[in-house]
Amino acid sequence: MLPLELPAADLDELYKDAAAGLELAVDLEKQEVVRPNGQPPVKFSIDPFRRHCLINGLDDIGLTLEHRDAIESFETRRTTVWPWLDGIGYAKKGQKVVAVPTKKNGPKPTEW
Amino acid sequence: MRISVEGKIAEGVTSKDIVLHIIGVIGTAGGTGCVIEFAGSAIRELSMEARMSICNMSIEGGARAGMIAPDEITFKYLKGRPLSPRDGEEWESAEAYWRTLKSDAAAKYDIEVDIKAEDIIPTVTWGTSPQDVVQITGSVPDPSALPDGKRKDAERSLEYMGLTAGTPMDQVKIEKAFLGSCTNGRIEDLRSAARVILAAEKAHGSAKIADNVYAMVVPGSGLVKQQAEAEGLDVIFKKAGFDWREAGCSMCLGMNPDQLKPGERCASTSNRNFEGRQGAGGRTHLMSPAMVAAAALAGQLTDVRLVMGAGLSGDGGMKITSYSDFLSPVTVPAPPAQPTEKTEAGATPVKAAAAASAGLPKFNIVRGVAAPFEESNIDTDKIIPKQFLKTLLRTGLGSALFWPIRYDVESGAEKPDFCLNKEPWNKSTLLVCKGENFGCGSSREHAPWALNDFGIRCVMAQSFGDIFKNK
Numbered sequence: 001m002l003p004l005e006l007p008a009a010d011l012d013e014l015y016k017d018a019a020a021g022l023e024l025a026v027d028l029e030k031q032e033v034v035r036p037n038g039q040p041p042v043k044f045s046i047d048p049f050r051r052h053c054l055i056n057g058l059d060d061i062g063l064t065l066e067h068r069d070a071i072e073s074f075e076t077r078r079t080t081v082w083p084w085l086d087g088i089g090y091a092k093k094g095q096k097v098v099a100v101p102t103k104k105n106g107p108k109p110t111e112w
Numbered sequence: 113m114r115i116s117v118e119g120k121i122a123e124g125v126t127s128k129d130i131v132l133h134i135i136g137v138i139g140t141a142g143g144t145g146c147v148i149e150f151a152g153s154a155i156r157e158l159s160m161e162a163r164m165s166i167c168n169m170s171i172e173g174g175a176r177a178g179m180i181a182p183d184e185i186t187f188k189y190l191k192g193r194p195l196s197p198r199d200g201e202e203w204e205s206a207e208a209y210w211r212t213l214k215s216d217a218a219a220k221y222d223i224e225v226d227i228k229a230e231d232i233i234p235t236v237t238w239g240t241s242p243q244d245v246v247q248i249t250g251s252v253p254d255p256s257a258l259p260d261g262k263r264k265d266a267e268r269s270l271e272y273m274g275l276t277a278g279t280p281m282d283q284v285k286i287e288k289a290f291l292g293s294c295t296n297g298r299i300e301d302l303r304s305a306a307r308v309i310l311a312a313e314k315a316h317g318s319a320k321i322a323d324n325v326y327a328m329v330v331p332g333s334g335l336v337k338q339q340a341e342a343e344g345l346d347v348i349f350k351k352a353g354f355d356w357r358e359a360g361c362s363m364c365l366g367m368n369p370d371q372l373k374p375g376e377r378c379a380s381t382s383n384r385n386f387e388g389r390q391g392a393g394g395r396t397h398l399m400s401p402a403m404v405a406a407a408a409l410a411g412q413l414t415d416v417r418l419v420m421g422a423g424l425s426g427d428g429g430m431k432i433t434s435y436s437d438f439l440s441p442v443t444v445p446a447p448p449a450q451p452t453e454k455t456e457a458g459a460t461p462v463k464a465a466a467a468a469s470a471g472l473p474k475f476n477i478v479r480g481v482a483a484p485f486e487e488s489n490i491d492t493d494k495i496i497p498k499q500f501l502k503t504l505l506r507t508g509l510g511s512a513l514f515w516p517i518r519y520d521v522e523s524g525a526e527k528p529d530f531c532l533n534k535e536p537w538n539k540s541t542l543l544v545c546k547g548e549n550f551g552c553g554s555s556r557e558h559a560p561w562a563l564n565d566f567g568i569r570c571v572m573a574q575s576f577g578d579i580f581k582n583k
Binding site (some may be wrong): 002003005006007008011012014017019022024027033049056058059060062083087 | 156195197202203205206209224336405472473475476477478481482483484486534535537542544545546550551560563564568569570571572573574575576
């Protein structure tokens with residue numbers, strides 16, 4: 001979602017279009033709000049990083065996965081050099097975690 | 113930072129005494145900006161659980177973490193544990209790697225502190241900070257003898273703790289005794305305290321906690337409790353009049369009914385003696401498990417070495433069990449090794465996961481009708497009031513958007529005149545607000561969720577409440 005700060009004068013104009021039920025268009029690529037009926041668009045500026053994330057649909061996970069090659073090579077190295085760190089319940093790279101069964105038949109019900 | 117404790121620790125002195133002594137030397141800000149490595153012959157002799165107590169209190173010395181290099185004692189502790197590297201090739205390679213994990217002989221540390229083990233005797237705190245330590249043979253310090261910067265704090269501490277300067281520490285009477293906490297709740301700590309009771313019994317005939325003292329033993333975990341009961345420690349404690357409890361945080365921080373009343377004095381094995389930590393107005397004295405047991409028996413802080421007498425050395429004839437009887441081994445074979453190259457799907461597993469993750473919908477151009485708003489200071493209670501806040505789902509709140517002004521508060525019926533309830537604005541994808549400070553007030557994330565679920569992807573206003581600007 002985009003919170004867009006605009007000066008009062010521009011908002012007054014856009015309010016007129018909104019109150020009349022007319023269609024507006026917020027164009028993040030061109031950084032302008034397009035008005036109906038041939039009126040000039042309202043230009044705005046926005047933090048370039050936010051713009052990049054919104055245009056590419058990047059949330060925190062998306063931003064991290066941009067480093068997926070580095071993540072891959074680290075995981076390969078870790079399994080090769082320190083194999084015991086892939087412990088018994090370890091889910092490698094996208095697999096589901098398997099619940100490790102214990103020897104007993106499950107926890108004793110507590111009396112309180 | 114490296115803290116080296118060289119020499120041999122005397123009988124009756126435990127790792128808790130070592131770390132309290134250390135914090136007395138470096139202060140609670142001494143380790144700020146550092147990770148502490150504990151080294152030296154005295155540290156090398158300690159068991160794993162004793163080392164854990166020391167590292168546990170690194171934070172009290174201001175450090176980010178505490179480390180002790182692995183050695184034979186470490187490997188022996190880990191071998192065969194349920195989640196350790198399995199015996200065989202896996203264990204061999206793990207141990208070989210761990211042996212390389214020590215500081216180089218010529219390593220340079222930013223701060224080095226050297227402590228002689230012989231200087232350490234049973235230690236207790238007198239004040240309201242872990243650095244306010246004194247040996248049990250000493251007395252309450254005199255604030256006027258301290259440098260200017262520290263005098264006021266010391267006076268305040270003494271007033272809070274109800275102590276007079278010059279009082280010998282072994283005359284300070286207690287009302288409560290607490291044996292437990294993450295710092296000292298392990299099986300060896302319980303054995304240490306039980307040994308005190310047995311030695312006192314042998315030396316003086318019987319060993320019961322003093323009148324007016326309430327003493328409790330809280331094992332660090334359910335498994336520790338089981339093991340202690342198998343060794344008969346609970347019987348020893350209960351016979352002496354201690355309360356034997358279920359595992360938990362208990363009186364370490366008074367976040368539960370186990371609390372000190374204002375003015376009550378407690379001998380505690382925990383790690384923090386700040387004002388009100390164990391209960392508002394409560395007075396905490398930190399010390400080792402053995403010292404707490406001794407204090408509970410004597411009714412006042414006392415030197416455990418005197419209480420134990422001849423029984424100071426030796427294991428007191430106690431039954432010792434092995435932890436492995438209480439930890440359940442994991443019997444699942446290792447999962448098959450997955451290749452890290454291309455799978456059938458074509459992408460490597462990380463890339464497949466990346467492709468599968470939803471991410472955000474892309475925002476390039478959003479077209480549509482804009483809902484018009486005029487007011488300033490539209491607060492988030494107006495955007496989504498409290499009765500909708502119990503959900504954690506980000507979807508489903510669209511119909512509740514602007515509820516207080518969109519629906520009749522009494523009947524719950526839609527107000528036909530409100531913009532969002534009529535054409536064309538009931539399909540708005542934008543919102544234009546002429547006013548300032550949109551979305552002020554409470555930081556409920558439900559407010560943008562409600563806007564989003566209604567379909568609004570962009571809000572235009574003169575300014576926004578700071579809560580809408582996260583990161």
